[in-house]
Every structure is written in structure tokens, then in C-alpha cells.
Amino acid sequence: MQSRRIVLASRPQGIPRETDFRQEARDLPALQEGQILVANEYISVDPGMRARLNDEATYAAPLQLGDTIESATVGRVIASRHPKFSAGDWVAAAFGWSEHGLSDGRGVRVVAERRVPPSAQIGVLGIPGLTAYFGILDIAKPKEGEIVLVSSAAGAVGSAAGQIAAICGARVIGIAGGAQKCAWLREIGFADVIDRHAEPDIDAAVARTCPNGINIVFDNVGNSFLSGMLPLMRRNGRIVVSGQVADYNTPPAARPGLRNTSHIITSRLTIRGLVAFDYFREFPKAWSDLAQWIVDAKLKYREDIDKGFEKLPAAFIGLFSGDNFGRKLVQIEH
Amino acid sequence: MQSRRIVLASRPQGIPRETDFRQEARDLPALQEGQILVANEYISVDPGMRARLNDEATYAAPLQLGDTIESATVGRVIASRHPKFSAGDWVAAAFGWSEHGLSDGRGVRVVAERRVPPSAQIGVLGIPGLTAYFGILDIAKPKEGEIVLVSSAAGAVGSAAGQIAAICGARVIGIAGGAQKCAWLREIGFADVIDRHAEPDIDAAVARTCPNGINIVFDNVGNSFLSGMLPLMRRNGRIVVSGQVADYNTPPAARPGLRNTSHIITSRLTIRGLVAFDYFREFPKAWSDLAQWIVDAKLKYREDIDKGFEKLPAAFIGLFSGDNFGRKLVQIEH
Numbered sequence: 001m002q003s004r005r006i007v008l009a010s011r012p013q014g015i016p017r018e019t020d021f022r023q024e025a026r027d028l029p030a031l032q033e034g035q036i037l038v039a040n041e042y043i044s045v046d047p048g049m050r051a052r053l054n055d056e057a058t059y060a061a062p063l064q065l066g067d068t069i070e071s072a073t074v075g076r077v078i079a080s081r082h083p084k085f086s087a088g089d090w091v092a093a094a095f096g097w098s099e100h101g102l103s104d105g106r107g108v109r110v111v112a113e114r115r116v117p118p119s120a121q122i123g124v125l126g127i128p129g130l131t132a133y134f135g136i137l138d139i140a141k142p143k144e145g146e147i148v149l150v151s152s153a154a155g156a157v158g159s160a161a162g163q164i165a166a167i168c169g170a171r172v173i174g175i176a177g178g179a180q181k182c183a184w185l186r187e188i189g190f191a192d193v194i195d196r197h198a199e200p201d202i203d204a205a206v207a208r209t210c211p212n213g214i215n216i217v218f219d220n221v222g223n224s225f226l227s228g229m230l231p232l233m234r235r236n237g238r239i240v241v242s243g244q245v246a247d248y249n250t251p252p253a254a255r256p257g258l259r260n261t262s263h264i265i266t267s268r269l270t271i272r273g274l275v276a277f278d279y280f281r282e283f284p285k286a287w288s289d290l291a292q293w294i295v296d297a298k299l300k301y302r303e304d305i306d307k308g309f310e311k312l313p314a315a316f317i318g319l320f321s322g323d324n325f326g327r328k329l330v331q332i333e334h
Numbered sequence: 335m336q337s338r339r340i341v342l343a344s345r346p347q348g349i350p351r352e353t354d355f356r357q358e359a360r361d362l363p364a365l366q367e368g369q370i371l372v373a374n375e376y377i378s379v380d381p382g383m384r385a386r387l388n389d390e391a392t393y394a395a396p397l398q399l400g401d402t403i404e405s406a407t408v409g410r411v412i413a414s415r416h417p418k419f420s421a422g423d424w425v426a427a428a429f430g431w432s433e434h435g436l437s438d439g440r441g442v443r444v445v446a447e448r449r450v451p452p453s454a455q456i457g458v459l460g461i462p463g464l465t466a467y468f469g470i471l472d473i474a475k476p477k478e479g480e481i482v483l484v485s486s487a488a489g490a491v492g493s494a495a496g497q498i499a500a501i502c503g504a505r506v507i508g509i510a511g512g513a514q515k516c517a518w519l520r521e522i523g524f525a526d527v528i529d530r531h532a533e534p535d536i537d538a539a540v541a542r543t544c545p546n547g548i549n550i551v552f553d554n555v556g557n558s559f560l561s562g563m564l565p566l567m568r569r570n571g572r573i574v575v576s577g578q579v580a581d582y583n584t585p586p587a588a589r590p591g592l593r594n595t596s597h598i599i600t601s602r603l604t605i606r607g608l609v610a611f612d613y614f615r616e617f618p619k620a621w622s623d624l625a626q627w628i629v630d631a632k633l634k635y636r637e638d639i640d641k642g643f644e645k646l647p648a649a650f651i652g653l654f655s656g657d658n659f660g661r662k663l664v665q666i667e668h
Binding site: 243247255258261266272 | 385557561576581589591592595598599601602605606608612
């Protein structure tokens with residue numbers, strides 16, 4: 001049986017191009033005792049993957065040329081010689097940009113939470129939702145009435161972060177690109193929204209929208225945005241560094257520094273980075289909370305799904321121009 | 335009775351000059367009911383005061399031209415018409431660069447801790463020591479065996495921070511300027527010391543001295559130093575932003591940004607600023623701990639005392655070239 005995968009052909013310079021990726025086909029080997037074969041149904045593309053394509057260590061070693069592009073997957077077991085898995089099981093894993101996954105079961109989890117559809121397992125219940133969950137509940141810890149500003153607010157992480165902050169009783173302001181995204185954010189409970197396409201001066205727009213300052217920034221953009229927020233922070237403000245998408249396509253030496261850092265002392269700020277994987281022991285509780293909020297209509301999410309395995313590179317590249325509206329996934333047609 | 339004070343004559347550009355200050359003499363008014371008159375015996379000069387001389391808001395409003403320069407003072411009550419104070423009491427206050435303090439008692443504290451000399455009330459038991467105490471114990475929280483790096487380590491804050499971290503069981507590395515300061519840091523329990531006068535490349539020197547990375551940076555310098563430390567931080571590292579002395583003489587727009595911030599995510603860093611005043615409810619416990627450590631010879635401190643009221647501006651200006659060795663004070667001869 002043939003299976004396609006997409007590998008790193010060359011290290012991208014700046015925004016990745018289709019030619020940085022190469023599709024390969026191979027014959028799947030026969031299943032050994034203790035193994036499972038999974039047909040991936042949905043494969044994710046994430047801005048954070050961009051950093052892994054460079055030849056610099058991030059929170060994991062960089063990908064090597066020829067490696068399958070890593071990402072989260074959800075799919076169905078189509079053959080099992082493993083006691084813990086049965087054919088037909090939905091499983092979440094990280095098989096990467098590959099039509100199938102062959103595994104001894106490590107890192108593969110049978111989807112237990114059935115209140116949400118399978119695709120959500122790698123979206124609002126996947127790393128994006130978990131990043132939002134732990135970033136808000138463990139780091140930001142918004143109190144009733146606090147002002148929470150979320151950048152890239154219409155994205156998978158930002159939209160969940162804003163809604164979870166609202167569940168905590170915070171007043172949540174989102175920044176997103178375009179009227180359509182902004183309208184959706186208002187629908188799902190953001191108290192106010194800033195359309196960055198319509199605002200030439202984001203600092204001024206935030207200052208106007210948050211006249212009493214900001215308690216919490218949940219940032220997915222990076223220093224080019226964050227530097228302007230530091231002077232607007234209230235005392236004991238918290239900044240969750242969830243993503244730095246503006247930097248991922250820029251070589252380290254060319255990235256802007258974080259300015260206005262005198263406010264770190266004068267406003268007693270805390271700046272903290274997180275990687276959701278660190279909280280894996282608390283994932284079951286998070287999944288349960290997230291699913292319950294979805295059932296209760298307190299947490300809404302959007303998926304932006306392209307169909308066809310070969311669409312993966314373009315879907316990924318489009319993230320950096322804000323083409324996507326919601327969690328970007330590619331659905332595989334087997 | 336005449337009393338001298340020193341006021342802000344002009345806003346300094348860059349490193350302050352003597353002409354930015356002006357000495358004035360005035361007649362002290364007669365003591366009213368409920369007032370005390372204090373002869374200040376020791377007056378502090380602090381790098382952090384520099385920011386208050388600019389026309390920008392910091393953690394307090396900026397000084398106005400003609401205002402007495404603010405600073406910590408310790409002195410003796412020479413006349414009292416206040417029930418809580420008696421002539422002869424040692425009192426700690428913030429009368430600023432003034433030979434005397436006339437007060438209704440607010441913000442004036444009778445020195446209760448007699449195990450240390452009066453000058454230490456505005457040094458190792460004053461804001462510098464309290465900044466070190468809360469920065470290490472409340473923010474950095476070093477665990478046994480963790481690597482703690484302290485910049486400006488021979489200063490009043492840094493030397494206390496390093497020793498308190500050592501009391502917690504950490505391995506403490508200090509950075510200081512000159513062989514004499516470095517030798518003293520070794521004497522008082524720093525595990526290793528980097529002489530920044532002898533090291534053209536501080537980043538390389540730190541990397542060599544801390545081959546397994548750094549858990550905690552207690553920084554008094556600012557981004558010009560800190561940017562190079564971010565790549566050396568271990569996972570879950572903490573950065574205490576205690577001071578930014580390299581920035582105080584530079585206009586905000588010209589200050590270097592914090593670079594290498596991708597490590598905030600990849601190493602899950604926490605960067606946090608503090609102002610010791612915020613912990614005022616916990617000062618009595620801190621004073622007691624600090625005094626006990628001094629009695630037990632676990633906490634040593636140096637004072638660098640100039641004599642004569644008129645020496646205040648020069649003593650302050652000298653801080654920015656690292657002239658001082660220990661807590662810089664000016665002793666007033668009444």
C-alpha cells in the first residue's frame with residue numbers, strides 16, 4: 001500500500017515557499033506485532049512549526065532536510081496488532097504531514113472525549129486550545145473585571161484564550177485583521193475588537209480602546225507588537241508570550257528587540273513564555289473543561305479546512321499572510 | 335536654625351553633572367504640635383534615583399525643578415512635639431538630600447532593629463537589601479543547587495541578592511568591575527566571579543563560567559547585558575529585573591531593546607520586575623531575617639561613605655562610573 005508524505009526539501013528563507021517542501025511516496029511496510037496503522041484524517045498546520053524549519057534549536061531540535069514535516073494529526077486506526085488499539089478507533093497523534101501513521105502506540109492517544117468532533121482534537125482540544133487554557137489559567141490568571149488584550153485574536157489560540165479569559169470574568173479586547181474576523185470575535189464574547197487592517201497605529205487604537213490600561217496581554221505576534229503595549233500595562237500586569245509569529249520568518253539577528261522595558265520595573269510586569277506540552281499531566285482535566293465549555297456554548301471555535309493532502313504546503317504558507325480564519329487543517333481523502 | 339538642602343536645578347542629559355544640582359539654605363520653621371525635627375546622619379544615593387530626574391513617569395511622578403532630591407535617610411530626632419517620637423530616637427525616613435527633616439511622623443519609622451548600625455537601616459536593611467530579599471525569595475525562588483547569576487554583584491543590591499541566594503542553597507556567580515570587588519565577592523560566598531573589566535566578551539565569559547546554563551538572573555544592568563543572557567538560560571529560568579542602570583542616563587528612544595526573546599518561549603522564561611516598596615507589609619519579617627543573617631555572618635555588606643553634605647552630588651554621579659564599592663552613603667556632620 002502506497003502512502004504519501006511531505007518532507008523538508010530546503011530551509012525556507014523568510015516566508016516559506018512551496019519549493020521548500022517535497023512530496024514523496026513510499027510503500028508502507030507490513031504491520032509487525034505491537035504496531036498500528038492509522039489513516040490520518042486531519043493534519044494541522046501551525047505558525048509555530050515555522051521555527052522548527054530553521055537550523056536553530058527551539059524547544060525541540062530543528063528538522064533535518066528530508067524529514068517529514070511535523071504536525072498534529074487525528075485519524076482512524078485501519079489495522080492493529082496492538083492490544084490497546086482496535087481498527088476504527090479515532091486516535092490523536094503527531095504523525096506529521098503523512099497520509100498514514102505507523103506506530104508502536106507511543107504518543108498515540110485514543111480519543112476519549114466524544115462531545116466534540118474528531119477534528120477538534122487537534123484544534124480547540126489540541127495544542128492551540130491547550131496553549132490558551134494553560135496560558136490564561138496558569139499564567140495570566142485574570143481576575144473579574146480585568147482587561148485582557150489578545151493579539152491574533154481570531155486564530156485558534158487567540159480565540160480560545162479570549163473566551164477562557166471571558167469565562168474568568170475578564171473584559172477581553174481582541175486584535176484581528178479584517179471586518180469579518182472582528183465581527184466573529186464580537187459574536188463569541190469579545191467585549192471590544194480592534195481591526196488592525198483599519199488601524200494604522202495599533203498603539204493608539206489600543207490606548208483608545210483601553211483608556212484605563214491593560215492588565216494582561218496574551219500575545220501571539222512578538223516584539224513588533226508587544227513593545228507598544230508595555231507602556232499601556234497596568235501595575236502588576238502579566239504578559240503571556242504564547243507565540244511570536246512576526247519573528248518566525250526573520251533570522252534571529254534581524255528580529256526587533258523588546259523596547260520600553262523600563263515599564264517592567266515601574267509597572268511590576270511579569271513576562272512569561274509557555275509551551276503547552278509542559279502541562280501534559282493536566283491535559284485530561286483541560287480536555288474535560290474545554291469540551292464542557294463547548295457543550296455549554298461558552299467556547300466557540302472555527303475551523304478552516306482545506307481538502308486534499310497536497311494542499312498542506314499552501315495551507316501552511318497562507319498562515320503568514322493571515323489567510324486562514326480559524327484553526328487551519330487539511331482533510332485527507334483516503 | 336539654618337538647614338541646607340540640594341534641589342534639582344536642571345534635568346540631566348545623560349550622566350548627571352554637578353551643575354544639575356543646586357544647594358539652598360533656609361531657616362527651619364518653629365516646631366508645631368505633632369511635629370518632629372530630625373538631624374539626618376546618613377543620606378543615600380541610589381542609581382534608581384536617576385530615572386526620577388527625567389521628565390517621564392516611573393513608579394512615581396518625576397521630580398520637578400526646584401524639588402529636593404529624594405532619597406533615604408537615617409538620623410536622630412533632635413526635637414519632638416509628637417507622642418510617638420522622643421529626642422535621641424534613631425529614625426529611618428526619606429527626607430532626601432536635606433540636612434534636616436521636619437515631619438508629622440508619616441513615613442518616619444523609629445529604628446527598632448538594634449543588631450545592626452544605623453547606617454545599615456538605609457542599606458542592607460533599606461531598599462537595596464529589601465529589593466534583594468524580595469527579588470530572591472519572592473520572585474527568583476532559587477532551589478538547592480540552581481545557578482544564580484547576579485550583575486552589579488558588588489553593589490548594595492547585588493551583593494545582598496547573591497548572598498541570600500546562597501543561603502537558599504544556590505550556586506551564585508557574580509559579575510563585577512575590577513579585581514578588588516571580585517575578590518570581596520569570593521570572600522562573602524560567591525561560588526565564582528566574572529570581572530567585567532577583564533572580559534571583553536561578557537556573554538562568552540558567562541557561558542564559560544556556567545557551562546550548564548543559568549537558572550536565575552538577578553539583573554541590575556538592563557537589556558545591553560540581559561539580551562546576551564537569554565540564550566544561556568535553562569528551561570523555566572527566571573529573570574529578576576531589579577535595576578536597569580545602563581538605561582537610566584539614556585533617553586527612552588535610544589535604549590537598546592531586549593533581544594533573543596525567542597528564548598522566552600523555548601526556555602519557558604519568566605521575566606519580572608519588582609519595586610521593593612510593594613512588599614511593605616512584609617518589611618518587619620525581612621528586617622528581622624536580614625539582621626539575623628548579619629549576626630550569623632551569613633550576610634555581609636560594605637558601605638562606602640563620604641563625609642560632608644556637599645558631597646552628595648559627586649557621590650551620586652560616581653555611581654554611574656562604578657566608583658563606589660558597596661552601599662554609597664554620605665554622612666552629614668552636624
